[in-house]
Amino acid sequence: MEIVFTVLILLLAVAASGILTRTLPFKLPLPLVQIAIGALLAWPKLGLHVTFNPEIFMVLFIPPLLFADGWRIPKREFFMARRAILMLALGLVFMTVLAVGYFVHALVPAISLPVAFALAAVLSPTDAVALSGIVGKDRIPGSLMHILEGEALMNDASGLVALKFAIAAVLTGVFSLRDASISFVVIAVGGLAVGAAVSALFSFVSVHFLRLSEGGDPAPGVVMTLLIPFAAYLTAERFELSGILAAVSAGMMMNYASLANAGSVASRVRGNSTWTMIEFVFNGMVFILLGLQFPHILGRALLDAHETSNAQVGLLIGYIAAVAAALYAMRFAWVWLLRWFASRGAAKHGMASAVPGLRMVTVTTVAGVRGAVTLAGVLSLPELLPDGAPLPGRDLAIFIASGVILLSLLVAVGALPVLLRGWRRGSDPHAAEEALARRMAAQAAIRAVDQIHDKDCADLDESESAYAADVTARVMDLYRRRLATLHEEKEPREMARRADALEFRMKLAAMRAERKTLLALRASQEINDETLNKLMREVDLSETALTARKK
Numbered sequence: 187m188e189i190v191f192t193v194l195i196l197l198l199a200v201a202a203s204g205i206l207t208r209t210l211p212f213k214l215p216l217p218l219v220q221i222a223i224g225a226l227l228a229w230p231k232l233g234l235h236v237t238f239n240p241e242i243f244m245v246l247f248i249p250p251l252l253f254a255d256g257w258r259i260p261k262r263e264f265f266m267a268r269r270a271i272l273m274l275a276l277g278l279v280f281m282t283v284l285a286v287g288y289f290v291h292a293l294v295p296a297i298s299l300p301v302a303f304a305l306a307a308v309l310s311p312t313d314a315v316a317l318s319g320i321v322g323k324d325r326i327p328g329s330l331m332h333i334l335e336g337e338a339l340m341n342d343a344s345g346l347v348a349l350k351f352a353i354a355a356v357l358t359g360v361f362s363l364r365d366a367s368i369s370f371v372v373i374a375v376g377g378l379a380v381g382a383a384v385s386a387l388f389s390f391v392s393v394h395f396l397r398l399s400e401g402g403d404p405a406p407g408v409v410m411t412l413l414i415p416f417a418a419y420l421t422a423e424r425f426e427l428s429g430i431l432a433a434v435s436a437g438m439m440m441n442y443a444s445l446a447n448a449g450s451v452a453s454r455v456r457g458n459s460t461w462t463m464i465e466f467v468f469n470g471m472v473f474i475l476l477g478l479q480f481p482h483i484l485g486r487a488l489l490d491a492h493e494t495s496n497a498q499v500g501l502l503i504g505y506i507a508a509v510a511a512a513l514y515a516m517r518f519a520w521v522w523l524l525r526w527f528a529s530r531g532a533a534k535h536g537m538a539s540a541v542p543g544l545r546m547v548t549v550t551t552v553a554g555v556r557g558a559v560t561l562a563g564v565l566s567l568p569e570l571l572p573d574g575a576p577l578p579g580r581d582l583a584i585f586i587a588s589g590v591i592l593l594s595l596l597v598a599v600g601a602l603p604v605l606l607r608g609w610r611r612g613s614d615p616h617a618a619e620e621a622l623a624r625r626m627a628a629q630a631a632i633r634a635v636d637q638i639h640d641k642d643c644a645d646l647d648e649s650e651s652a653y654a655a656d657v658t659a660r661v662m663d664l665y666r667r668r669l670a671t672l673h674e675e676k677e678p679r680e681m682a683r684r685a686d687a688l689e690f691r692m693k694l695a696a697m698r699a700e701r702k703t704l705l706a707l708r709a710s711q712e713i714n715d716e717t718l719n720k721l722m723r724e725v726d727l728s729e730t731a732l733t734a735r736k737k
Contacts, residue, residue, distance in 0.1 A: 192236060199223050200470030215599055217319040217473045221592075224477020238479050240566040245419065247472055248342070248559065249433040251315065253415030254465050255339055256437025263332040264438075270333050270524065275340030278520045279310040282513065283348050286310075289512045290586075294505060297579035300361075301567070304352035305583040308564045309513060309590055311345035313557025314338035315469050320555070320598050325606050330546060334553055342559050343430040347373055349563050357572055377428030381435025384418040389440075404453035408460055414440070455727075472558045476591070479561060483588045487581070505582075506589030510597075513590065518551040549605050555598045556591045564588075625672050628665040635661050690732065697729045 203220045227234045287303035297305065314335045347370050355361040392407050415433045422432035491498040525547055564587040567580050639658040643651055670682030701722065708718040
């Protein structure tokens with residue numbers, strides 16, 4: 187029963203964090219609130235302690251979150267920025283392992299070089315979820331945010347693969363760069379292939395057996411979708427490939443599967459709402475678990491050091507600050523070099539001013555916050571060497587990693603709003619293509635209505651034909667007004683928008699009146715719950731479609 191109560195308390199904490207961020211008189215990022223709630227729950231008097239098992243954490247939380255990110259990330263922008271993403275996710279990670287690894291070993295000789303490399307490896311992955319929770323929606327320019335999200339998707343795998351080889355070096359004392367490079371390519375490519383294969387298999391099963399594209403019950407398909415990231419991750423890990431890249435690849439492949447097999451409206455609506463809830467709950471539990479661990483890791487180490495001397499406490503805090511500074515310096519230098527090489531390439535094509543300047547480099551540096559993958563990785567360090575001796579420097583490495591996670595979050599919370607203040611995002615780069623898509627979709631709808639009218643009204647008598655023409659005109663009028671709102675001239679466009687806004691207010695008022703009447707009929711027992719639920723669902727879906735288009 188203790189496990190059940192713990193899970194229920196964590197779920198309650200996730201829900202409370204969402205309510206708290208909306209009710210506080212000042213704005214705090216959701217991840218920071220959740221970490222604070224986790225730290226509060228770890229207070230000794232409350233007595234809640236959750237043992238952080240890295241293996242269970244990586245299997246339970248990471249695959250669905252990475253799968254959802256891979257599904258959601260814009261594929262076109264991802265591939266357009268693939269060079270920058272790979273240079274950050276691969277090049278920066280391996281340079282960080284080398285540079286920061288040697289720096290940590292020189293700073294703290296008690297940490298052996300292989301353990302220092304392992305610490306640098308777990309500190310290299312960034313957390314885009316924490317970043318978006320800190321800065322809010324649409325604060326960072328879209329092109330930069332796509333790069334940061336793509337980096338976070340890919341560098342989890344490269345960082346953990348580097349950790350794997352560092353642990354092997356710790357346990358065996360042997361390391362071969364050639365073998366490690368070949369193994370990395372095999373692990374990465376194999377993981378991507380496994381994820382794509384699992385997702386393609388689900389698409390085949392859903393179309394041929396679950397009949398999702400024929401209007402069947404969407405529930406089995408949604409449940410199977412929930413299992414895809416776990417199937418991809420576990421299958422890849424079973425063959426000693428990258429489970430993380432398999433989950434990412436499966437998520438990306440889902441977009442192409444959904445394009446090939448559109449499926450039913452019900453399956454898309456239910457699937458989107460299910461995944462939205464899962465992302466909120468799982469992300470919240472990740473940060474609450476982080477908060478639960480920090481007092482036990484940081485607090486205990488600082489108290490033990492305080493019993494020795496105050497200088498020892500200052501030394502431990504100095505280690506955290508020095509390692510964080512090294513990470514920021516490494517990231518800044520790498521991003522600056524990428525900018526410099528890009529500027530040279532742009533200058534050859536007559537676009538010397540096309541490359542972002544110092545401000546964007548600084549934002550990219552500070553935006554590299556660390557998260558739960560870092561803590562899970564450092565806690566997976568073995569406690570004992572093959573000869574049974576304790577692994578030297580393990581506890582100190584865990585302390586430094588935990589401190590850097592917390593410090594990177596606090597720095598991002600304080601610095602990013604200042605760096606982004608007054609930064610003009612400019613016009614929406616996708617506005618033109620959105621207008622084109624709306625215009626072409628409306629024109630296609632008008633043509634389809636016209637074809638139905640010609641086909642179904644050919645044999646009607648005069649009165650029926652007049653009624654059908656009136657119905658056709660009313661349906662077409664909806665799409666004609668949509669086209670009018672996209673008109674190039676200002677006057678007809680503004681008139682259409684005012685008419686559209688009036689229609690929106692009228693429809694919304696009508697739907698809310700419907701809902702109020704239905705509830706009143708249920709309260710007076712004139713209709714039962716089954717009738718109420720059916721009619722309320724119709725009204726709710728209509729209002730959802732109306733408000734979604736308005737947004």
